[in-house]
Amino acid sequence: MASLLRKTLTSPSHLPDITLLTLHPVTRCKIKATRAMSSGSTQRMFQLKLDPLTGNSEWVVIEEDEVSSEHSQKPLLAITSYLDMLNDTCRNRVFREAIEKTVTGPCHVLDIGAGTGLLSMMAARAMGSGGSTERAGMKGMVTACESYLPMVKLMRKVLRLNGMERKINIINRRSDELQAGVDITSRADILVSEILDSELLGEGLIPTLQHAHEMLLVKNAQTVPYRATTYGQLVESTFLWKLHDLYNNEAQALDSIHLVPTGLETILHVKSQQYAMHCDAIKEEIRLLSEPFKIFEFDFWKRPDSHGETELLIKATNDGRVHAIVSWWILQLDCEGTIFYSTAPKWINLPFNTSSGDWCDHWKQCIWFIPGKGVSVSRDEGVHLHAIHTDTSISYNLKTQVPRTEVGQYPFHAGHCQLALSPERVAIYGDSKWRHSMLTAIEKALQDKVCSLCVVADDSVFLTIIIAHLSKTSHVISLFPGLRDKGAQYLQAVAGANGFSMDRVEVLGKRSLTLHDTHQKKVDMLIGEPFYCGNDSMLPWQNLRFWKERTTLDSILSKDITIMPCKGILKACAMSLPDLWNSRRCLDKIEGFDHSVVNATLGACGDLPASQASPFLPFFIWQCGEIKELSEVFTVMEFDFSKPISPCFGKAQVKFSELGMCHGFVFWIDWVMDAENSIVISTGPDIRHWKQGVKLLTKPVAVGIHGSRNMGECSLTVIDASFDPSSGELIIEHTFLQPNMESASYGTEADLG
Template identity: 40%
Template sequence: MKSSTILHQRIDPLSGRSEWVIVREAEDVGGLRDSLAHTSYLDMLNDHHRNRAFEAAISNALQTHPGVVLDIGAGTGLLSMMASRALQQCLVPLSNPESDQSIIACEGFLPMYLLAKKVLHLNGLSSAIKLVHKRSEDLKVGIDMDAPADVLVTEILDSTLLGEGIIPTLQHAHKNLLKPNALVVPCRAKIFGQLVQCNELWRMRDLFHTESQLKDGLVLHPLATCQNMQHTIHVNALADSIEVITEPFKVFNFDFSKIPPSEGKSDIFVKAIKSGVAHAIISWWVLELDQEGTEVYTTAPKWVEPHYESWHDHWKPCVWFVPTEGLRIANDESIQFSALHDQISFKYVFDKEKKSVETADLKSWVPLMRPERIGLLGSSKWRSTVLDSMKKIFHQESTYTCLVVDDSLPLTIAAAAMSTSASVFSILSGLQEIDSTCLQNMVNGSYSKPGQLRVIRKRCNELTLDDIDGRKVNVLLGEPYYIAYQDMLPWRNLRFWRERTSLASLLDEKAIIVPYRGILCGMAMTMHDLWKSRQALKFVQGFNHSVVNKVFGACGDLPVPLEGPILPYSLWQCGETQALTEAFHIMSFELSKPIETVRASVKVHISSSGLCHGIVLWIDWVLHPDIEERILTGPKGHQPTYWKQGVKLFRNPVPVEAFQSKDRLCNSNTFDLDAVFDSETGDLQIKVDFLNQVHPTGDTLVS
C-alpha cells in the first residue's frame, strides 16, 4: 500500500522564514507532533463530561432513528465509534440493513484522517466505519454515501460556538447529505451573555485612559486598538475582581435540526441589578445534545454554573469589550442593545455608540491588537523600565543611527522621541501595513522635535549600509516582540539574537544592544487542571486511544524515554496551580555577542510541599546594564500577565516535601535540571532528575 505524505508548513523560529516539511504516514505522523500538540484535541478527549454527554445523546438518537450516521469533522473517530456501539445495541431494526455503509466519517485535515485510521484499526472498527478524507462540502450521496444520513453527529464548535463554521456546514448537510427528518447531535444551542465590571479586563482594552493617568510622555494609544470581536479568556481566574451588572440574558437560539440562518439579529432588553460601569459582556453557550434536552454541556463561568467548574482549555467563555468608555449604568436601569451574527461570528451593537477619543482618527494601517498586548502597553512597570533604558541610551545629543529589528512600535516611537538627532530605522516585519509617513506624523504629533523615522521593507539578513544611509548602527533595539510568535514558546523571541548576529557587519564596534541579556528562569509547580487536560489517553469511553499520545504530546505514563513537549500557556489562565520553588535562574543569553548554543545545570531546592507536575519556564529581559529593573515575564499567581510561559509537564507527577526545622527551613527535596538551548534550531531541551533525599530522622523521601 502506498504511503501517504503531508506537506507541513513550519516557521523557522530563529529566522522567521516559512518552510515546507514533508511528513510521511510511515513516520506515524510524528513529524507533525509540534503542531498537533498545540491543538485542543487532547484536551477535548480528556473532557469526560463532554464524552459522556455526546455518547448518551448519540445512543438516544439511534434508539429512535437507527440508520445511516454521518460524522462531520471526525477527529480521532470517537463519535463514530460511539455510533457504531449504539447501533449494535439498537432494539429497532436498521432502516436499511442491507447497506454496508451505516457510518460515514469525514475528516478533511489529513493528519487527523491518518490518525483516525490508526484509532479505528486499533479498535477493530475499520470495516464498520467508512472514513473519508474529505470536507463535508465535498461529499456526494451516491459516491461517498449510499444514501442520505438519518443521524448527523458533529462537534465543529469553538468557544464562540460559530467560529469553526457549524452554520455553513449544517446548511450544506441539510440540503445535500441528510434525510428531511434527520436527527442532529447536538440538537440545539443557546448563547448567553452578562454585562460585567472588571478593571483587570478593562486594562486590556482602554489604553487611552491608562496613558492619560500615567502621563509618562509615551503616547501609544493612537497606534493600538482592540479588535471588536469575542476574545477567549479564562474569566474564572478573574472571578474575584468581576462584578456582575446584570443577570444572564439570552442572546441567540440555534436549532441544528433545521437549516440555520446565515445571519441573525437579536434585540436584547435587560435590567441592571446594581450600579457600575459595564466594561464587557461575558458570553458562553449551552448545548442541548439530545431532543429532550436532558444531555447538556455548557461553557458558563463558575459564578453562573458552579457545577461545571472543572477546567478545560478547548472551550471557554468569551469577552466582548463594551465600546468607548464603557457603559455607566444605574441600579434598576433598563439597558437595550442588539446582537448580530453571521456565519462564523457574532457581536454586540449599542444604538448610542459614539466615536471614542482613541478611535476618532484611526487610519487603516493601525494594527488591531490582542487584549494582552494592549494590557502590556499600558503596564506602568513595563513602560517605566523601557523608558528608563531609552533615557540611559539617548542621554546626550549625539548622532544616533538606531535600528529596531522586531515588531515593536513602542520602541520605534520611544527611540524617535528621545533624541532630535536620531535616525530611527524599523523593520516591523509583522506590520507590513504600517506606513512610514503615517508613523512619523504620529510621532510629530506627540513630541516636539523628534528624530527621523523610516520603515524598511526588508529582512534583517538582507539589509545593507545603503538601507541605513551609509552609517553603521550604534543602537540596536528589540523588546523582543514578534507578532507571529505571540502564541509560541518564550525563547522563540531569541530570533532577536539571530538577527543581531546577522547584522554584525552593520553594527558599530561600540553599538548598544537592547536588550543586552536574556535570563531563562524556571519554577516547579503543582498544575492539577493542566495535568488532567494533557494526560495520556488509554480508553476514552471504552475506546482505545493510546496511539494518539505521542502525536498529541501527552504527559503521564509515557514509555521511557518518551516525554511530553514544552508547550506555551498563559499560566494565570491554567486553573489550579501552586508554586513549589522560588523562581530560579537557569541560563543567560548574552545578546551583545553572536548567537551560540548555551548549556547549563542547576540544583533546585523545594520550598513548599505538594505534587510537582512540571516546570514553568520563561525569559526575563535585561534591557540595559545600568538599569536594575528587568522586564519580568513569569507567572504571578492568578494575576493577569501579558506573556505566555513554557510548560514542561513530567512523565509522571512527583510528590515533593520541604521540612521546617526549628532554626531554619530545611529543603529536604531537591532536583537537578539540565538545559540546552540549540542555536541552530532555536529549541530548548530540559531534563529534570529528582534526587533521593533523607528526612532529618533518617527516613528516605521521594526519588
C-alpha cells in the same frame, strides 16, 4: 472536532491545486496537503518548517513511508486541542448518552469533523452489532467525514484497535465538498458532530449545517447535538478594561508618548471580536452588573440562517460601569431536553447538572470589550443590547436608554493606518510601570549619544516613537519584520503628535541590513522589547529572535554599540498544575473505546517512553486552573546579547519550598534592559500579559520542603539546560532527589521545545 482550525490557503507555486490545512505553530508550523497525482491518487504530506529565530520557512515533503514509520509517533499534533478535548469526561459522557438515546436502530449516521472517530464508534455501537448490519430488512451504516489527513491516519489506528475499522466508512474530505449519491451512498438519517469553538460559531458551524441539510441529510433528520443557546452577562472589570482601552490608560501614564493621540483613538486597537478566556481565573476581579440573559438560539436539526439580529433590554442589577460582556453557551444534546453541556463560568447556577468538575482548555468563556471607558449604568436602569451573528461570529453594541457622549464606537476610521494588536499587547502598551521602565532605559542609553543611528530590530512601535521623540538628532531605522508597511503608515499618522518628523525615521521591513541601508554609518543603538507581531502563541525563548537579528547585523554595529535588552535570563519555577496535567494526560478508555494509540502523536503526559515525552507548550499560567508554586523562582541560564548568538548551557539545583505534587516546570524570560541590571522586564506568571512555556512531567512527583525527612518526598531537583541557536530549541533534563541523597536519581527526562 473543536481543535481543528480549517483554512484553505494559496498553494505554493510548485504545488498547484492543493488544499492546505494549517494548525497554529509552537516551534514549527506543520501544514499538510493531499494531492491527486497523474499516476493515481497518492497521499503526500508537505511540512512547512518555520525557524522561530529568523522567521524563515521552507517546504519539506514527507513521503508516505515516513508517515507510517516511527517518525509519525512524534507529537505532531501536540499543539492542538484534541488531547484536552478527549480528556473532557463530561463532554464525552453527554455525547455518548445523547447518541445512545438518538441512534436506536439501523440507520445512516453522518459524523462531520470525526477526529479520532469517537462519536462514530458511539453511533456504530448504539446500532447494536455495529455500523454495517441489517435488522428487519434495514441496513445501518456510519460515515465519518474528516478533512485533516494526519487525524484520518490516527482515526484508522483507533478504529482498528477497537475492531471498528469495517463498521465505519471514512471520507478524507471536507463535508461541504460531498454530495449524497455521489460521495456518500445516501442521505443520512442522523447527524452527529462537534465542530464548536468557545464562541460557538468560529469553526464554521452554520455553513456546515447549511450544506448538510441541503445536500447530505434526509428531511427532518435527527441531530446530536439538538440545539445550542448563547448567553451573556454585563460585567465591570478593571483588568478587562485595560486589555483594550489604550487611549484612556495611556492618558494616565503622563509620559508625553502618544501611541493613540486624541482624535486617533482607535489607530492602535484590538479587533472587534470575542476573545476566549478562562473567566473563573479573574472572578474576584469581576463585578456582575446584570443577570444572565439569552442571546441567540441555534437549532442543529434545521437549516440555520447566515445572519441574525436581536434587540435585548437588560436591567442593570448594580451601579457601575460595563466594561465587557462575558458570554458562554449551553448545548442541549437530545430533543427532549434532558442532556446538557455548558461552558458557563462557575459563578452561574445552572438548573441542571452539566459538568463533572473537569477543567478544560478547549472551551472557555468569551469576552466582548465595550469601547472606551465602557458604559456607566445605574441599578434598575435599562440597557439596550443589539447582537448580530454572521456565519462565523457574534458581535454586540451596547447603549443605555439615555444617550451619553461616552457611549459607542469612536468616529475615527484610519483605514490603512490602523494597527490591530492582541489585547495583552494593548495592555502592555497602556501599563504605566512598563512604559516608565522602557522610557528610563532609553533615556539612560541616550545620555552619551549626541548624534546616533538607532535600529529597532523588532515590531516595537513604542520604542521607535520613544527614540524619535527623545532624541532630535538620532536617525531611527525600524525593521518591523511583521508590521512592515502598516507600521510605516501608523508612524506617519502619529508622528506629529509625538513631536518628530518622518525624515528621521525609516521603516525598511528587512531581516538584515548593510552599510548601504544605513547610509554608510555604523549602528550606535540596537533595541527591541522584544516583540514580534504574530508571535503571541510562541514559546518565550522564541523571542530570542532578537539575539539572532543582533548577530545578523554584527558587521554594521559600532564598537561602542548599546544593545537593549543587553541580556535575557531564562527563569523557571516548579509548580503544581493538576488541572493542566489532567487535561493533557495519556488517554486510555474513553466511554469504552481504547485511545491509547494516539498518545504519542498528541503529546500526552503519562506512561510513555522518554523519547515521546510531552513537549513544551505555551500557556497563560494564570488561566490554567488550580496552580501552586512549589519552589522559589530560579535562574536556568543567561543569554548575553553583547556577543553573537551561540549555544548556551545552564544548571540549577532547586530546593522545594512547599509541600505538594509537582506536575511540571514553568519557564519564561526576564529581559535585562540596561548594563547595570537595574531595569528588568519580567514575562513571568505574575505578569498576566505574557504566555509562559510549560513542561509537564511524565508523572507527578510528590515534593517536600527542603530539609524535611519525609520518605517518598523529593526535596531537591537538578535542572540541566541547553539552548541550540541553530534550531531555537531548548533542551531540559531534570533529576529529582530524595532527602539526603545528593546524587541519587529519582527520575530523569529529556525535554525539547
